Amino acid sequence: MLTKRIVPCLDIKNGRTVKGVNFVDLRDAGDPVILAKQYADLGADELVFLDIAATLENRKTMHDMVLKVAEQVNIPFTVGGGISTVEDVDDLLHCGADKVSINSSAVKRPEMINELSDKFGSQCVVVAIDAKQVNGEWLVHLAGGTIPTTIKLFEWAIEVEQRGAGEILFTSMNHDGTKAGFANEALAKLSELVNIPIIASGGAGNIQHFVDTFNIGKADAALAASVFHFGEIPILELKEALYNNGIPVRI
Numbered sequence: 001m002l003t004k005r006i007v008p009c010l011d012i013k014n015g016r017t018v019k020g021v022n023f024v025d026l027r028d029a030g031d032p033v034i035l036a037k038q039y040a041d042l043g044a045d046e047l048v049f050l051d052i053a054a055t056l057e058n059r060k061t062m063h064d065m066v067l068k069v070a071e072q073v074n075i076p077f078t079v080g081g082g083i084s085t086v087e088d089v090d091d092l093l094h095c096g097a098d099k100v101s102i103n104s105s106a107v108k109r110p111e112m113i114n115e116l117s118d119k120f121g122s123q124c125v126v127v128a129i130d131a132k133q134v135n136g137e138w139l140v141h142l143a144g145g146t147i148p149t150t151i152k153l154f155e156w157a158i159e160v161e162q163r164g165a166g167e168i169l170f171t172s173m174n175h176d177g178t179k180a181g182f183a184n185e186a187l188a189k190l191s192e193l194v195n196i197p198i199i200a201s202g203g204a205g206n207i208q209h210f211v212d213t214f215n216i217g218k219a220d221a222a223l224a225a226s227v228f229h230f231g232e233i234p235i236l237e238l239k240e241a242l243y244n245n246g247i248p249v250r251i
Helices: 030-040 065-072 086-095 106-108 112-119 153-162 184-193 207-214 234-242
Strands: 004-011 016-021 024-030 048-050 078-079 101-102 123-134 137-142 147-152 166-174 196-201 221-224
Touching: 004 024, 004 030, 004 207, 004 234, 030 048, 030 065, 030 234, 048 065, 065 086, 078 086, 086 101, 086 112, 101 106, 101 112, 106 112, 106 137, 106 147, 112 123, 123 153, 137 153, 137 234, 153 166, 153 184, 166 184, 184 196, 184 207, 207 221, 207 234
Parallel strands: 004 048, 004 221, 048 078, 078 101, 101 123, 123 166, 166 196, 196 221
Antiparallel strands: 004 016, 016 024, 123 137, 137 147
């Protein structure tokens, strides 16, 4: 059985790690390079590094920071934010990223998923989907959650897989930063609809939330930020609890 993955997320703005609630009210959480090394040393399975302002500010992800982070870690490392061309991905992979995460650019030009998968392999293509439940319907949002669309989460997830994505990173905007638990009902439905791994994001507040997202939400990986950044849940303690609950993890 494949082990479940614990993935700290580093949201970057102006060279610093930040964390907010429901995608707003950002506060400083530290130096991303130092945090990345700490997480690698403490047993994280992977890292996600998102330049959250890159798309809004119409610029590329900061390559120098990617290089520095890649020098410090020995675990898989996904980079996202401001990626809009095959050349962008080529540059980031050369800087040391193992995977790339695309969101707005994939929605605006879905063929990009095919192009990246064909050139680099599906294993390095993560499609991030930020969705919000509006009147009972999960709708995709773009540009760090600032631009609503009429695209339906589950239909988009199916298309993303068909186009060659290797993983889906699903963030519930309703749950983001609330520490009230992951969107397990939506996650479970996603896992039924697609055959690629689903990374759960948004809502982690305690260890039981991780247990639930693996057992109830059927997630393949769980991503969190503030509970790790501010020392609320030690990664080793979390993994031991998951193991004791019969969830396969790498310790």
